[in-house]
Amino acid sequence: NWAYLHSTNESAHAASDIDVELLSGASYDNVQDYMNFFGDRTLLSGGTISAHGDADGSVAIAAFTAWCKEVNLDTAVGRFFNYAGKAKQTLTDLSVNLIYSDYGDGTPQIVVATSPVTYGFQQDHILIGVVFRQGNAVHILQSDFLGIQGINRVLLHQIEHHGAHRGSGLVTSDGGSLALSITAGIIYAGLTRVITTVDGSTWSYWYYDESLGTPAWVEDTGVTTIQEYYDGAAGGKVALTKYGVHWVYVDYEGSHLHIVYGKG
Structure with missing residues (x-):
């Protein structure tokens, strides 16, 4: 039973209390379990990266909304959250800087890596964008909201890149x-x-x-x-x-x- 009608006269139910169809004895049985396994970490809005006003090779990250796992586990609970943004983020010069949102045990923060494998497989991290710093100049590649229509984006990539x-x-x-x-x-x-x-x-x-x-x-x-x-x-x-x-x-x-x- 996926649907639940909520109004001012009814109390909200936690997703973990709403059952889905299952075979007897299944280890996972509710909407929260489903989202934990099949939800894709992603920004939902905001998160624009821009050059900082000081023109010193740093960037600013705008406020955003997002969804990801609490910790880096397949079975971890996924949560929606808001982040207020970061006024100034320093970057490594003459390097590709990958900018991520880190759930941070419930205190979201911005982290930066110079290798995609540092946080790329971490389910409690979300890629916001990639910036190459060249002295005081920054070259910004804003990441798409990859968790939204993710499979369609993969399909488009295959068609545009490989054709048949x-x-x-x-x-x-x-x-x-x-x-x-x-x-x-x-x-x-x-x-x-x-x-x-x-x-x-x-x-x-x-x-x-x-x-x-x-x-x-x-x-x-x-x-x-x-x-x-x-x-x-x-x-x-x-x-x-x-x-x-x-x-x-x-x-x-x-x-x-x-x-x-x-x-x-």
Whole structure:
């Protein structure tokens, strides 16, 4: 039972008193337990880092609201809290300074490290931002609120950084009689895992034809044998006289094979 109606005529219940669905004998059984395990430490608002007015290589950290564990344990209670901000924080010169909120046993404070592993895995610490100090100048990278829509941020990173890529399989070999044979494989598109179905039995050939009124990519569909052509650009598809290089691709779906003629 997740829901609890609270009004001026009813007393509030602690999250630890509100049960969730469970199998008999489960070690954890309430809303607080759920939040302790699945809540992501994060700032919720505020926390802007700015250069201090003295222009001496220090920074100011604005007030913020946040959620994190009381201590660095998987089973620790997570708590919301407010922090009033810090007027001036000194930094190490000519170094990357990672600025964190430290729950501090109930007295939140700002701490700074020059290595991400110092506090990066500490569940009672929250990354606020990263600052490189260069003498009296500071270069500030404000951290996103990573606990909010965290999985969507990971997905976006994967899509923007990697696009789609082969995980395994998709080995191409001679299928005999100028045909292809391609093994099953795994493609990752973002965080989506795709099991391929292409087998090399049929594909599309592509070449860029500059001889058209409007130069464009041309697709030959339903091809079943390696063709003796190359991409002649101005001349379009040109017959080979010696040998050709053909580039083999599979789409995100893992179900369509495409071959691009090499250029002459």
